[in-house]
Amino acid sequence: MSQHSPDWWYDEAAGPLVRPYAMVSGRTRPKPAGDELTLTTQVRAIRTSSDQGSLLVEHLEIIKLCRKPLSVAEVAAYLNAPLVVVKVLLSDLIQRGDVITRDPSRMAVPMDLNLLQKVLDGVRAI
């Protein structure tokens, strides 16, 4: 796999000896697939990628972290990387189909009483 990639020698051998933005090739904006990512968007890895050779160590770490659903903010905190960098990395994975997110149109906005009641019951129960 990786020996066919033009830069296989670089990724595997050198590792991520880079500054935050260099980690994502200087990109400061996520791909369109990551446009809707907010602090609390839930992300989850859905399968083991068949082609991991082109992924960065950070991508693989995210996939590992997101075996259980996590928010974008949690991924950034556990990865110890700035939010914007994590959004870029996540957008790569979403586009590849390695990670799925909660569709924002079905998210809990605007608030409804039924949802708030669930939150209220949940907080009382802790």
Place this chain on the structure above:
Amino acid sequence: MVSVQSEGRREELLVPSSVKIVVAGGFGVGKTTMVGAVSEITPLRTEELLTEAGEEIDDLAGVEGKNTTTVALDFGRITINPELVLYLFGTPGQDRFWFMWDELAYGSIGAVVLVDTRRLDAGFGAIDFFERRGIPFVVAVNCFDDGHTYTADEMRQALDVADAVPLVLCDARDRESCKSVLVRVIEHAMNRLDVMA
């Protein structure tokens, strides 16, 4: 999103939805303490990099210089059920990060404005922010051991908070106390919805 649509509904159901409550207030008032008192995880910190040049610039080569600022956000998590997670976000304490509040407040259930009796004026900005945006909020007065004790009425008067806004005394270190503050926020948001319906 794209991948969700192509993968179908079944897998999407495995991804919970999330809600959030904002904990606002001046620097050092006990926001992270409050988040930590009720969170199921030790509060996490995430950082946003900001550049003075703004986000229009794509090439950030060399941004490690003086033009970058980091805004730290502390947050906690309460899993309501497998399909729903509540996040508690502390606002950045410094005034120059006001713009971050909009992103934090957007789509939130409501907010706690945490106030310290020794520095009442630090709470005015937050109260004003949520009032102007019509976001339901509760004023919680963090009663430190060494702080003066006032009654809720005295605090309401001093902070000039409308009668419609709940005001409670609390101890940000105490789990039950913080739980009841959150309960008040959610109840207040529910009442507001009821009134609007």
